[in-house]
Amino acid sequence: MVSSVDRDVHGDGDRLDRDPDDGDRLEELYVRFAPGGIRLAYLMTGDRGVAEDLVQEAFVRFVGRLHSLRDPNAFEAYLRRTVINLSKNHYRRRAVERADLERQASFPPQIHEERDVSEYEAMRRALLELPARQRAAIVLRYYEDLPEAQMAEVLRCRPATVRSLISRGLAALRQSPEVIR
Amino acid sequence: MTDDTKMREFLQQMADEIDVTSVDPRRPAERAHRHRAVAKALVFVVAAAAIVTAGAVGLGSVTTSGSKPAGHPSQSLKTLNAAVYGWGGPGGYSVQVPPGWNLDVNGHAVSKEASPTLAVSVWNVKRVPQNPCQWKQTLRDPGPTVGDLVGAIERTQLRTATAPTDVVLDGFSGKYVEWSVPDWPVSGNADFKGCDDPGNGHQDFVTWLSNLQGEAYARVARQVDMLWILDVRGHRLVVDATYGPNDSSADREQLTGIVQSLRFWEYG
Numbered sequence: 399m400v401s402s403v404d405r406d407v408h409g410d411g412d413r414l415d416r417d418p419d420d421g422d423r424l425e426e427l428y429v430r431f432a433p434g435g436i437r438l439a440y441l442m443t444g445d446r447g448v449a450e451d452l453v454q455e456a457f458v459r460f461v462g463r464l465h466s467l468r469d470p471n472a473f474e475a476y477l478r479r480t481v482i483n484l485s486k487n488h489y490r491r492r493a494v495e496r497a498d499l500e501r502q503a504s505f506p507p508q509i510h511e512e513r514d515v516s517e518y519e520a521m522r523r524a525l526l527e528l529p530a531r532q533r534a535a536i537v538l539r540y541y542e543d544l545p546e547a548q549m550a551e552v553l554r555c556r557p558a559t560v561r562s563l564i565s566r567g568l569a570a571l572r573q574s575p576e577v578i579r
Numbered sequence: 580m581t582d583d584t585k586m587r588e589f590l591q592q593m594a595d596e597i598d599v600t601s602v603d604p605r606r607p608a609e610r611a612h613r614h615r616a617v618a619k620a621l622v623f624v625v626a627a628a629a630i631v632t633a634g635a636v637g638l639g640s641v642t643t644s645g646s647k648p649a650g651h652p653s654q655s656l657k658t659l660n661a662a663v664y665g666w667g668g669p670g671g672y673s674v675q676v677p678p679g680w681n682l683d684v685n686g687h688a689v690s691k692e693a694s695p696t697l698a699v700s701v702w703n704v705k706r707v708p709q710n711p712c713q714w715k716q717t718l719r720d721p722g723p724t725v726g727d728l729v730g731a732i733e734r735t736q737l738r739t740a741t742a743p744t745d746v747v748l749d750g751f752s753g754k755y756v757e758w759s760v761p762d763w764p765v766s767g768n769a770d771f772k773g774c775d776d777p778g779n780g781h782q783d784f785v786t787w788l789s790n791l792q793g794e795a796y797a798r799v800a801r802q803v804d805m806l807w808i809l810d811v812r813g814h815r816l817v818v819d820a821t822y823g824p825n826d827s828s829a830d831r832e833q834l835t836g837i838v839q840s841l842r843f844w845e846y847g
Contacts, residue, residue: 425604433599457607541590
C-alpha cells in the first residue's frame with residue numbers, strides 16, 4: 399500500500415517507484431552487469447569513484463525503459479554504449495575545467511600526481527592520455543573483444559573509422575617511452 | 580610478445596586493479612531518488628527566484644521591509660566537497676571554507692588562492708619514505724593502522740615530529756602530529772636541492788605516496804604539516820593541513836577552522 403505521503407514524494411511518474419517489480423529487476427541487472435560496466439568505465443577514466451558514478455548514471459537512465467527490456471543481452475550492449483558515451487562526456491567536462499583553471503592559475507598546485515617510472519604505470523598513463531575515442535576503441539577491441547561491426551555501433555562510426563582509431567591509438571602509445579614496442 | 584597480446588594483458592591487469600566482486604544493488608535506486616530530489620529542489624528554487632524577482636519589480640506581494648542584513652560572517656563560508664587521495668571507492672569529505680579558498684582541479688586538495696603552502700587534503704597513505712629527500716629507494720609501506728603510520732612518521736629521517744596526542748575529528752578518533760620540514764635550499768618550483776627526481780625534472784622532498792596516484796611533497800623549507808591521523812570506520816585516513824614559515828597566525832587559524840569543519844561522507 400502506498401500512502402499519500404509516499405505518492406507525494408515519489409509520485410512523479412517514475413515507473414521504478416510505481417512498480418516494485420521494477421526495483422527488484424533493476425537490482426538484479428545491477429548485480430549482474432555493474433561489475434563489468436565499472437571495469438569498463440575504470441579503463442576509460444582510471445578512477446574507480448568516477449567509474450562507479452558513471453555506471454550508476456547509466457542504470458538510472460534506463461529506469462524508465464525497464465518494461466521494454468526483453469533480452470538481458472540487449473542491456474549489456476546498452477550499458478557498454480552508455481558507459482563509453484558518459485566517459486567521453488566526463489573527459490570533455492574535465493578538459494573544460496582544466497582549461498579554465500589554467501587561465502586562472504597563478505601558482506603551481508600544492509600536490510601533483512605521482513610519476514612512477516615503471517612500465518606498467520607509463521602504459522597506464524599513456525592510455526589515459528589518449529583522446530577519448532581512441533582510448534574507447536583500444537578498450538573495446540582489446541578488453542571487450544568486440545568485433546569491428548559492434549565497435550562501430552558503440553562508437554557511432556564506420557568500421558574503417560574504428561580501424562583508424564585503433565591504429566592511431568596504438569601509434570600514440572608506441573610514442574611513449576617504455577610503452578609498446 | 581605481440582602488440583595485441585601485450586595490450587590484452589595490460590588492460591586485464593588494469594581492470595583487475597579494482598575489486599568489483601560485490602556491488603550494492605540499491606545504488607541505482609538511491610541515485611534515481613536523489614535525482615528526483617534535486618529536480619524538485621530546482622523547481623522550488625526557480626519558483627522562489629521568480630517570486631523574489633516579481634517582488635523586486637513590484638509585481639508580487641513579497642515585502643522587503645523584513646529582509647536580512649547582508650554580510651553575516653556565517654554567510655561568507657562555502658562548502659566544498661573533495662575526494663580523498665588514494666581512495667578508489669565512493670566517498671569523500673566536505674569542508675567549510677572562507678572566501679579565497681578553492682578546490683584544486685583534481686578535486687582533492689583545498690587551498691588558499693596565491694599561497695604555495697596553505698592547503699588541506701585527505702590521504703589514504705600507502706608508502707612513506709624513510710628519507711624524504713632520497714625517497715626513491717626508501718619508500719616503505721608503514722602498515723594499515725593509525726599507530727603504524729605514527730611510528731613511521733616518528734622514524735622518518737630529516738623531519739621532526741611532535742609527540743602524538745589523542746584527537747577526535749568528525750567523531751573519528753586518532754592521533755594528532757605536527758611534522759616539520761627542515762631548513763633546506765629550495766629553488767624554482769619546490770625543488771629541494773639534491774633530492775630525487777620523480778621523473779619530471781623536479782627535486783621533491785616527499786611526504787608520502789597515496790594508495791593509488793598522488794604524491795605529497797613539501798613546497799618550502801620549514802613547512803609544517805598538521806596531521807590528523809584517523810580511523811574512519813576501519814580506514815586509516817590522514818588529514819594534512821600545511822602552512823609555511825611566512826604564513827600568519829590568522830592563516831593557521833583558518834586552516835584549523837577548515838579542518839574542524841571537515842565531515843567525511845560515505846565511508847564504511
